[in-house]
Amino acid sequence: MLLDGDEWRRTFDTYEREAWRFEAQPTYTMPREAENVARFLRGEPKPADHNVRWHERVHGYVASGRSIGRVRVVRRPLTEYQRYQFAWGIPGNIAAGEDIRILDVTEEDYGLPLSGVDWWLFDEERIVFLNFRPDGTQISRETFTGDLSPYLEWRRISLAHSVPFSEYMRDFE
Numbered sequence: 271m272l273l274d275g276d277e278w279r280r281t282f283d284t285y286e287r288e289a290w291r292f293e294a295q296p297t298y299t300m301p302r303e304a305e306n307v308a309r310f311l312r313g314e315p316k317p318a319d320h321n322v323r324w325h326e327r328v329h330g331y332v333a334s335g336r337s338i339g340r341v342r343v344v345r346r347p348l349t350e351y352q353r354y355q356f357a358w359g360i361p362g363n364i365a366a367g368e369d370i371r372i373l374d375v376t377e378e379d380y381g382l383p384l385s386g387v388d389w390w391l392f393d394e395e396r397i398v399f400l401n402f403r404p405d406g407t408q409i410s411r412e413t414f415t416g417d418l419s420p421y422l423e424w425r426r427i428s429l430a431h432s433v434p435f436s437e438y439m440r441d442f443e
Contacts, residue, residue, distance in 0.1 A: 273398060273411040281413075285392040289331070290425060291340035292389050297351040297406035310354045320358055325366035332367035339369030341428040342435075343384060346376045351406070360435050371432035380431045382424055389414070389421065397421055 273281055282289065306320060331338050342360070344352055360370050375384060388400040397414040414421075 271413045273413060278398075278411055281392070281396075281398060282390070283327075285336065285396075287336060287393050288391075289336070289338045290391045292343070292387075292391075292421075292424065292428060293340050294343040294384055294386055294388050295402055295406050296345070296349045298402075298408075299406040300408070306358065307351065307354050310358055311350060316358045321362055325362055328363060328366040328368050337369065338367070339371070341371045341373050341425075341432045343373045343375055343382075343428075346374065356435075356439065364435060370435045371429065372435055372438035373428050373432035374438070380427055382427055391418075391421060391425060394418070394422060 306317070310316070328338055342352075342355070348356070364370055373380070373382075375382075386402065386404075388402065390398045390400070392398070395418070397418060399412050399414055401409045401412065403409055
């Protein structure tokens with residue numbers, strides 16, 4: 271089943287314990303981010319209200335006792351978009367309460383299916399695929415109805431081989 275607009279928001283907001291994302295795209299081409307990415311690339315300062323709506327949502331999830339996290343897959347050299355995420359996006363998301371880890375697959379893929387498919391896992395019961403074009407433009411979101419066990423194993427592997435964002439960033443200082 272495809273999920274758009276309000277249905278996606280309801281699916282996301284109704285998780286009870288944990289929302290977790292496998293984030294594998296090297297670039298995300300999202301119209302609402304285009305101006306901020308351009309500002310970052312021009313070396314301008316980050317706007318004070320950058321990503322504030324997402325931060326409010328994350329804070330609300332955490333305040334209600336739920337967790338939210340992701341593993342961000344990267345391959346060096348980082349793309350311009352990943353550099354933008356690392357500088358402007360991820361630190362604020364972590365401050366809001368999101369657990370973000372980095373899985374660097376430059377030298378090893380850890381046996382994970384790195385075909386460019388992103389997905390959210392909700393309460394270890396539901397998966398929603400995020401489908402993208404090669405340029406990082408999201409095409410659709412769809413509910414997965416098959417066997418979750420491979421995804422639970424992929425999550426286990428990616429968590430075991432990833433590091434917290436702050437630890438990963440020490441290599442760039």
